[in-house]
Amino acid sequence: MRVFTGIDLGSTTTKAVMLDENGDILGRGITNSRSNYDLAAAIAKAEARTSARFVLLGRELATTEDAAALDRFLPRLQIELRRRQHLQRLEVLREICAEECQHPRVARIREELERRVDQIVSQLVAAEARPGPLAIITKEAKGSDFFRDRASSDYSRLAEKAADVEVGFDDLMSIFDKAIIRVENTELKEGFEELILQALLDLGSRFDETTLARYRAAVQRTLAIELIDGGVIGTGYGRQRLPFPKESIRSEILCHGLGAHHQFPNTRTVLDIGGQDTKAIQVDGVGIVTSFQMNDRCAAGCGRYLGYIADEMNLGLHELGPIALQSERTVKISSTCTVFAGAELRDHLSSGQRQEDILAGLHRAIILRAMSLLARSGGIDDEFTFTGGVANNPAAVKALRQLVQENYGDRVLNISPNSIYTGALGAALFCRRAAEDRAAA
């Protein structure tokens, strides 16, 4: 089977989308962007392949199983696979931490440090080692699925307990901080095939022998499907760093336009608020960009603005929107500068304003910036599609709805649950088109 991949190297995350020959989405992958863009692209792509395998497995199973059985089996298998991957990464973390403990700067406490770091990692491994998805499910429910995020919160919690006057918390964390970057930059030794078979074994006790045999056969048939690389197209800020020829690189403006069109074919205006830029895009009836505006000179009002505010308020990024939704009286935030908005925030807090009201004001401030770009790009036509990480923030969406209604009247506002993949989807669509064009030529 030929597959077409789009990779979007964003400032915060790298996303990959894989399409099959019919243009249907087979898989999606996401990872933290890092200084090593090549690797981020490789990991996102590998994740997309993994998720594609699950879609294909679903298709195979659908020939013999009913929907309820599929719902019981597939998510569990996926969780087991993730647990296996997590365990592998923890073992890599253990090795690299041990190396980092050899550094001369920690020579004074080396032995003790090594022992405690290893103990912490062992505890992390033990927590994941039990087959059975419960621990992971709860962790996933908390938010991020990235190894770094999950491992660092668990590690730091354990490091606090393990620290004393001899080996301090900072000593323990400094080893982790150094190691985690290297762990993220290490590709796992075992591939999908080994892991999925292990995951299947892990689940063995939960299903009867005949059922399991059918599942195993379906997994084998899926593994036998060869995913032939029909091409890769890269987009996003890191696109110039991808090891691709120039013709395999597309601007994310075009990719977002086409991706949004694919998700919602009546889209005429697209707003994308990403980590470091905001784009207002107009597209025609086939998803081709006819006009766009971006922030050039200043990144205030982008996703990072919210990250900064979350840090200032000592909150998680995902908590901001829900808190702001509780507001009854939006505070007016006038500064367009991220840092000044932080100062304004402290000022409002000290004058007794409620946190939710200030946050509602900050969300409105971001959307006001976006409204200006939208106006400059040609306004908001029906239908209007909102993409990018900030589209997952309910308070930002609420502010957008209000301002669109006030300025343009009724507009259909589309937000895909997979909006973060819009750019990668557009790139994958371009990739498939290019292959069609080549075939036609």
Added chain:
Amino acid sequence: MDNVDKEPSMLKQKEMIGAHFDRLAEAPAQGKKVVYTFVPGNLTELLLSFDVLPVYPEINALQSAMRKRSGDFISEAERIGHSEDVCTYVKCDIGMKRSGNIGPTGKPIPKPDLLLLSYTGCFTFLKWFELLREEYDCPVVLLHTPYQADGEITPSMREYMVRQIRSEVIPALEKLTGRAYDEDRLRECLELSRQAEDDMVHVLESAQNRPSPIDAYFGGVFYIGPMFTAFRGTKAAVDYYAMLKQEVDARIARGEGPITPDGPMGPEKYRLVVEGPPNWTHFREFWRMFSEEGAVVVASTYTKVGGVFDFGFRHDPNDPLGTLADYCMGCYTNRSLPQRVEMLASYAKKFSADGILVNSVKSCNSFSAGQLVILREVEKRTGIAGGFIETDLVDARYFSAANVKNRIESYLQMIEQKRSGKTEEVRA
């Protein structure tokens, strides 16, 4: 352009500039008078007829930026109290003055004996010379330029200008130099201007060819150099443009495209009309963002700031003061928005452009005000794709290379999509 073999015209221009700055450096010792003036609406022929040497502060500012000195100069001006929002040309000039007023060739630029404000279409110019008057303690003579609000130069506007030149500017120059106004000398200069203008228009119009032998924006700023500054009205300028014309004609004959700082440009893929001044702090990098993609600018409005010659205007030796008035009022930023729309739309057609791109600079409201409206209107009239980028003239802090490059690439890919028949319009 250090990396490639320079064409003879480039070497000649360099020599001309070098000689001018030499003359300026020697002016105090030689007892020559120096007048500072601006590019738009400059009365260079009149100055030359009085044998005074002109200095153009905006040119100093942009040359400082190209030599990566503008950042220090702007900081210097900000240290003495100019805010971040002030036009960066002004701050760069003031900072340069405070840092010893050394010109681009490394020689000192003498202080002005007179400040000739011959164009008031830019309000900042007034304030700029007000500041320089304090800095240098020297007189200012002001020529009030009526704006072409209704899209034309009326006889009364012309008369008003001529009267000012006769009663304000000429007496100030007579007083400065101790010479009487010599109209015959002025006519000679104007005749030389006319000749050079013919050849310069020929060069700019050559971009109608495919491939265009010139880049009419990035290359264009070099081509307009002598015409818009100290050389219009001189034999040197006539020779320079004759030489340039010959080179460009030879490139057309050989079917060659423009020469960039990195060498001859590759195949021409996109033909653009550009509105707005360039960024000077990253000039090469900015140009490369276009040339690497095969984008050539076939017409630009910035190359009309010091005079619009391609719609027929030429300096007329038979009407010396009237022609100076027409010239001053005709320069690009003195034109109304509908006139600018008309001009850009006509360029799109005449030069078979694929797109119109606006470079909106933070410093210059004379240019930037209304640019989006202009863009939308030109898009509507011509059907070509519009694009918009934001930078600044000489303040590097307002040039975000990654963002600008991203926008340009996106814009060019948008044109490509439009052209390759993938759009709704074409499919239908």
